[in-house]
């Protein structure tokens with residue numbers, strides 16, 4: 457396993473704990489992690505259509521929030537074009553998913569440990585599309601990834617921008633999909649575009665929208681209402697509301713410091729908002745998640761690739 461290059465992150469964590477203790481820790485710690493082998497990790501794929509709307513920031517900070525609640529979290533950076541989850545964590549992994557795909561490394565050799573025991577699998581650039589990888593190599597990769605599902609409560613997947621075959625497959629195989637958007641018309645159009653494809657591919661998919669960088673709650677509610685109305689009318693598809701996150705300048709500072717906002721500035725508006733969302737929507741499993749027949753995410757993904765539906 458790579459040794460992360462960690463600044464005083466353990467110190468930051470200790471401080472964070474102290475700061476948010478009176479607010480959330482009692483409640484968070486009341487939740488016991490799932491016992492190994494009890495059930496397969498809940499997979500949440502975060503996607504957007506448009507780039508730069510906040511997917512990677514969301515995945516990183518959500519992971520911290522869940523890990524602080526005692527959940528075991530694995531992040532898979534599936535953005536092979538512009539993989540950068542490691543940058544957000546201030547970690548420089550020497551190896552990536554590409555080394556596993558090429559058969560040079562084992563998966564546990566490329567996993568990097570982040571704060572609070574979060575396991576991170578860096579994407580690594582080199583191919584633009586997972587779908588471009590020969591099926592044999594892809595299957596070998598999925599076989600290794602499958603073992604992870606027993607070891608985690610949550611598997612969070614950060615996808616690339618755009619509507620590529622593999623992004624759709626990562627959505628199609630997930631238990632839950634979070635579509636993140638801002639209120640900008642281009643972001644909204646792309647969010648709708650990806651919802652449309654998801655609803656076509658797997659009508660029982662559980663999709664919720666998170667509206668990022670809003671000025672107020674009303675803005676988030678309205679953006680969701682518009683998306684939900686169009687999806688209901690034209691696709692006969694339900695789009696849930698995850699919530700909204702405010703525009704927060706601390707986010708930029710945190711990115712520059714290469715420390716996730718949740719640790720860098722835990723009481724900032726966006727960190728506080730995200731904690732609320734996670735405690736409302738992720739501590740309990742929603743009842744209306746699609747039935748996966750007991751199959752894990754990577755088993756489903758492997759089938760999609762084998763069946764060729766990952767290649768568009």
Ligand SMILES: Nc1ncnc2c1ncn2[C@@H]1O[C@H](COP(=O)(O)OP(=O)(O)O)[C@@H](O)[C@H]1O
Nearest residue numbers: 507508509510511512513669702703704707708
């Ligand atoms: N709520 C927010 N307030 C302010 N800036 C944000 C917010 N969310 C994300 N950003 C900024 O937007 C930029 C893109 O975010 P990122 O998570 O990398 O997007 P993506 O992964 O979708 O490309 C980053 O510089 C990040 O700091």
Ligand SMILES: [Mg+2]
Nearest residue numbers: 511512535540
């Ligand atoms: Mg990103």
